[in-house]
Amino acid sequence: MKASKKATMMVAASALLAASAWTIGAFADDRQGDSATAAPVSGADAQLVERGRYLATVADCAACHTAKNGKPFAGGLGIESPIGRIYSTNITPDKSSGIGKFSYDDFDRAVRHGIARDGSTLYPAMPYASYAKVKPSDMQALYAYFMHGVQPIERANKATDIPWPLSMRWPLRFWRMAFAPEVATDDPPVSNDPVARGRYLVEGLAHCGACHTPRGWGLQEKALSDDGKTYLSGGVIDNFLAKNLRGDQKDGLGTWTQDEIFAFLKSGRTKHSAAFGGMSEVVENSMQHVNDADLTAIAAYLKTLTSVNPSAAVLTANASATDKLRAGTDRSNGALTFVDNCAACHRTSGSGYESTFPRIALSSTVNSNDPTSLIHIVLMGGEMPWTKTGPTHYGMPGFAKRLTDRDIADVLTFVRTSWGNQAPPVSAEQVAKVRKSVGAASQPKRPENN
Numbered sequence: 001m002k003a004s005k006k007a008t009m010m011v012a013a014s015a016l017l018a019a020s021a022w023t024i025g026a027f028a029d030d031r032q033g034d035s036a037t038a039a040p041v042s043g044a045d046a047q048l049v050e051r052g053r054y055l056a057t058v059a060d061c062a063a064c065h066t067a068k069n070g071k072p073f074a075g076g077l078g079i080e081s082p083i084g085r086i087y088s089t090n091i092t093p094d095k096s097s098g099i100g101k102f103s104y105d106d107f108d109r110a111v112r113h114g115i116a117r118d119g120s121t122l123y124p125a126m127p128y129a130s131y132a133k134v135k136p137s138d139m140q141a142l143y144a145y146f147m148h149g150v151q152p153i154e155r156a157n158k159a160t161d162i163p164w165p166l167s168m169r170w171p172l173r174f175w176r177m178a179f180a181p182e183v184a185t186d187d188p189p190v191s192n193d194p195v196a197r198g199r200y201l202v203e204g205l206a207h208c209g210a211c212h213t214p215r216g217w218g219l220q221e222k223a224l225s226d227d228g229k230t231y232l233s234g235g236v237i238d239n240f241l242a243k244n245l246r247g248d249q250k251d252g253l254g255t256w257t258q259d260e261i262f263a264f265l266k267s268g269r270t271k272h273s274a275a276f277g278g279m280s281e282v283v284e285n286s287m288q289h290v291n292d293a294d295l296t297a298i299a300a301y302l303k304t305l306t307s308v309n310p311s312a313a314v315l316t317a318n319a320s321a322t323d324k325l326r327a328g329t330d331r332s333n334g335a336l337t338f339v340d341n342c343a344a345c346h347r348t349s350g351s352g353y354e355s356t357f358p359r360i361a362l363s364s365t366v367n368s369n370d371p372t373s374l375i376h377i378v379l380m381g382g383e384m385p386w387t388k389t390g391p392t393h394y395g396m397p398g399f400a401k402r403l404t405d406r407d408i409a410d411v412l413t414f415v416r417t418s419w420g421n422q423a424p425p426v427s428a429e430q431v432a433k434v435r436k437s438v439g440a441a442s443q444p445k446r447p448e449n450n
Helices: 003-023 043-059 061-065 104-113 136-148 170-179 194-203 258-267 277-285 292-302 320-327 333-341 372-380 405-416 428-438
Strands: 078-081 084-087 235-237 240-242
Touching: 043 061, 043 136, 061 277, 104 136, 194 292, 240 277, 240 372, 258 277, 258 292, 277 372, 320 333, 333 405, 372 405, 372 428, 405 428
Parallel strands: none
Antiparallel strands: 078 084, 235 240
């Protein structure tokens, strides 16, 4: 492989960071910011700013552009990539370190085209491939908000920790030319169709595909809109599996009603599942603040997506595992580990407690072929989001120090093959790989792994 081509492909690996807006960002703890205020607005302009504020919430802009314990939108969040760490930029209207000198065209070129003010190409950590679909009128509202509704914060941007020659930006131009779509030039006709509105939000501002769509050789999303199979069919990001959102009953949303999808986005929990990992942050910081009409539209659109694998068997409940657990006749390591560590919350029936501890029997998360999320959660634990409609905050402890790789593999294999679940077994090698990737504690010392 020629050196220039290799460099291009390596830098293209940063495309994986497009998902960072959903998975690894965090709101600042001090959301009020400094005492400095943005330029005053009034009348119609104030309405435009407020609309921009709402759209920025839908897009969860603060997730990447606010460092932990930092000021809102002042940047500085370190985002890991396969080639080094990238730091998000200051997007407050500060004129020395932020975007205060940006014209509307400068702003639009950065957000929808991926082109910086100096003409260089932005890292695809900025999901401009999705934002290309945002209509111009919404871009005007976003610009008004960031210029007049955000407090200017003077905070210098940090250089990347990417070593040379991978730090060169010119190869990103070719990534953008190869994978970024055409930018919307006109507002589409106004439509009252909720599915059309949902498609617009999912594909554009909410950039759901950044996490939930698998990636190709250049780590680009394999599809940016519904292609009938790959779009939103699931992808691994930040050591979590962003689940299949298509109509598959086994591992997608096929068994979820539109109302249940709405409730999940609003509260972070349903009888099917609870939000975890990056999705917990998305619900807490973005989706719960989206108005009901738009959440309904998103849910309506997701229910139009067909199955990836329509021939897959439909899961049916099976009580044999429950009977064996209650009778104490299953003495396998997986079953015993489940009884000792999991049954108190998830119950011997695998049914959990609705809106409290997630159901694992016939769960689409449990039945996903890729067990990455399950391994991650067992190792590190997880927490439900804080939401207005679901204010009670439940969490699951991590078991990295308590369970060996073999224990975790066995208990997950037990869960994935019980109560009617039909998912592939989990190996100790898979657990060890995730344990290392997430920086979990070393497995406990046992005679069998000495």
